[in-house]
Amino acid sequence: MIRYALYLGCTAPVRALNYELAARHVAARLGIELRDIDDFGCCGFPLKSVHHQSALLLAARNLALAERQGLDVCALCSSCTGTLAEANHALQCDAELRDRVNRDLQAAAGLRYNGTIQVRHFVRILYEEVGLDRIREAVTVDLSGLRLAAHYGCHYLKPTEVHDHFDDPENPRSLDRLIEAAGAQSLFYEGREQCCGGGILGADEGTALALPRLKLERVVATGADALVIVCPFCDIMYELQQRRIEKLYETRFNLPVLFYPQLLGLAMGLSADEVGLTLNRVKSRKLMDLAVRP
Amino acid sequence: MDIDSSQMDPTFVDEIAAEPGGEHIRCCFACGTCTASCPVREVTERYNPRRIIHMAVLGLRDAVVSSDFIWLCSTCYACHERCPQDVRITELMHAIKNIAVRQGHIHPSFRQQFDMLSGHGRLYDITTLENERRAEQGLPAIAEQPADFQRIFAVTGLDVLIQPETRGAE
Numbered sequence: 001m002i003r004y005a006l007y008l009g010c011t012a013p014v015r016a017l018n019y020e021l022a023a024r025h026v027a028a029r030l031g032i033e034l035r036d037i038d039d040f041g042c043c044g045f046p047l048k049s050v051h052h053q054s055a056l057l058l059a060a061r062n063l064a065l066a067e068r069q070g071l072d073v074c075a076l077c078s079s080c081t082g083t084l085a086e087a088n089h090a091l092q093c094d095a096e097l098r099d100r101v102n103r104d105l106q107a108a109a110g111l112r113y114n115g116t117i118q119v120r121h122f123v124r125i126l127y128e129e130v131g132l133d134r135i136r137e138a139v140t141v142d143l144s145g146l147r148l149a150a151h152y153g154c155h156y157l158k159p160t161e162v163h164d165h166f167d168d169p170e171n172p173r174s175l176d177r178l179i180e181a182a183g184a185q186s187l188f189y190e191g192r193e194q195c196c197g198g199g200i201l202g203a204d205e206g207t208a209l210a211l212p213r214l215k216l217e218r219v220v221a222t223g224a225d226a227l228v229i230v231c232p233f234c235d236i237m238y239e240l241q242q243r244r245i246e247k248l249y250e251t252r253f254n255l256p257v258l259f260y261p262q263l264l265g266l267a268m269g270l271s272a273d274e275v276g277l278t279l280n281r282v283k284s285r286k287l288m289d290l291a292v293r294p
Numbered sequence: 295m296d297i298d299s300s301q302m303d304p305t306f307v308d309e310i311a312a313e314p315g316g317e318h319i320r321c322c323f324a325c326g327t328c329t330a331s332c333p334v335r336e337v338t339e340r341y342n343p344r345r346i347i348h349m350a351v352l353g354l355r356d357a358v359v360s361s362d363f364i365w366l367c368s369t370c371y372a373c374h375e376r377c378p379q380d381v382r383i384t385e386l387m388h389a390i391k392n393i394a395v396r397q398g399h400i401h402p403s404f405r406q407q408f409d410m411l412s413g414h415g416r417l418y419d420i421t422t423l424e425n426e427r428r429a430e431q432g433l434p435a436i437a438e439q440p441a442d443f444q445r446i447f448a449v450t451g452l453d454v455l456i457q458p459e460t461r462g463a464e
Contacts (some may be wrong), residue, residue: 010417013436014424021431041415041439046407047452049365049391050400052314054450058411061442108445158371159384169375195333195370202403203365210337211368276431 002129004074004120005066006034007084009232010042012076015240016232018276022261023076023122025274030130030138034074039065043080044087057108059087060101063119064111073119078231079198082155082162085119089162121156123230123260124166127174135181140269141290146184148263149224150175151215151238153231154195169193178260179228182267189222191215196237212237213245216253225286226256228263235259239281256284266290302353310350313392315385322347322381328373334366341366343373343383350390359394365401400456408456412447415440 012020027034044058062084066073075081091098092115102112120128126135152175157167167174170193176186197211216238219227227238239257246252257280265275272278272291280287310316328343329335335342340363349358358364367387374384394400410417415438418424425435447453 008436013428013433014418014420017428017431017433020433024433036434038437039439039442041443042411042417046404046411046417048369048388050395050404050408051450051452051455052388052392054447054452057446057450058443061446104446104449108449109442154368154370154372159374169371193372194336195368195372197333197368199368199370200334200366202407203401204362207334207338207340207366208368211333214337279431 001031001033002125003033003035003071004125005037005040005069005071007037007040007043007062007066007073007075007080009075009077009080011232011236016076016235016259018262018279019076019232019235019259021274021276021279022259022265022270025270026126026261026265026268027122029268029270030126030134032074032125032130035069035071037065037069043075043083045079045083048083053104055083056087056090056101057104059084060091060105060113061109061111063088063091063117064105064109064113067113067117068111072117074122074125075119076122077233078121078153078155079233081119081121082158085162086159088115088117088119091115121230123156123175123178124163126260126264127178128166132177132181135178135264139181139183139267141183141267141292143183143263143267143290144185146225146286146290147187147223148179148184148226148228148258149187149189149219149222150179150192151196151227151229151234152193153229153234156230175228175230175260179263182264184263184267187222187224189224190218196231196234198233198237201237208237209241209245209248212241213249216242216245216255217251220253220255224255226258226284228258228260230260242282254282256280256282256287258287297352297354301356303355304353306353306355306358307351309393310386310389313389315382316389318379318381319347319350319386321379322351323379324348325378327376327378328381328383331372331376333370333372334368338366343367343387346390347381347383347386358390359397359399362401364390364394365404396455405456408452411443412453413440414438415443
């Protein structure tokens, strides 16, 4: 049995219920137990630019809450995964830093972190712990007609040293292999590794939106049926902002965006409701028709 | 534009090197791999990591900390992975922004995020509407835990650092 504390973060449980729904249903089918911890709060990512020590304490607070339950952390958001994994890496490697952080954490929240747990992205757990063979065995619906573009994003695998170098930042393969294990085709396209721009949406919207515009253009040019992502903030940039980008640049993309667990859920015979497909903003008849009727 | 040597502050690079994440700034040999790899630089000339690092090394403190461009790093780590000198540019940019904040320069979007975290412990507030939407989908309710956050910001001094009274100093 694979067992984790489910770390939802801020964005997924408010802006990407489709992702959360699909992840929970897929996990249950594949024997991954995900436990909710009510006290989890922000991972600290937004404060890294502002105040290093505060950001580290917010991360340590979440790590301590999971450790208290004896659970490793499974995060849905790539930025949360990166921030928590980076803090965990620092706290595990540096006992002096851990003591300093624990003094503050004890004073502010009555918690301490001993450095005994690990942090994983949900999709990395599918890739490494469930494994491609078990995923292939779980597939019941033929998705071979789907042509998909994988978007890895950044914090899912970078900085590579805090993610145990589990995938190659220059030529990542894990998501392509997972898409293929679900029975669909994964396309190669220019700029596969490019960032969604979410990190600067607040600081400079015009500049931020120029990044997803480039990716949407390149993916649409391949004739892909959808972009496949693993992070709710990438979804904000590619799906929620897609109409706005179309207006700004007087163009039309109409590119569906799928979270990988939604794709896998469809392949495993889950219904459109179970994978949250009706909540996707860019509608796709082709994807809806692949969903098993309940 | 000419560089005015009277504006150079040799303590700036020391301060950056002493900041968590800024330790490797002196390793930079200005090869420009960061700028060539940068997806933000691909869409705007306003952000150029090699230029920012060089300005910092020259000690152009005010021009760096009061700029808009330091806030344009998307934190994608493309430069971090490729830097031949292990300058750790993403973390270096965080270090420079931390210093800028201490000098009274914080981008308004980050202040808004701080206010949300201080008030709600999350980037989005959770009203009954959010939990009703979650319940409709069969998802468990989520809660806000702002008290720990307020105590953490009191312990670290961040609450004082960006409290409303000092906000005019930007």
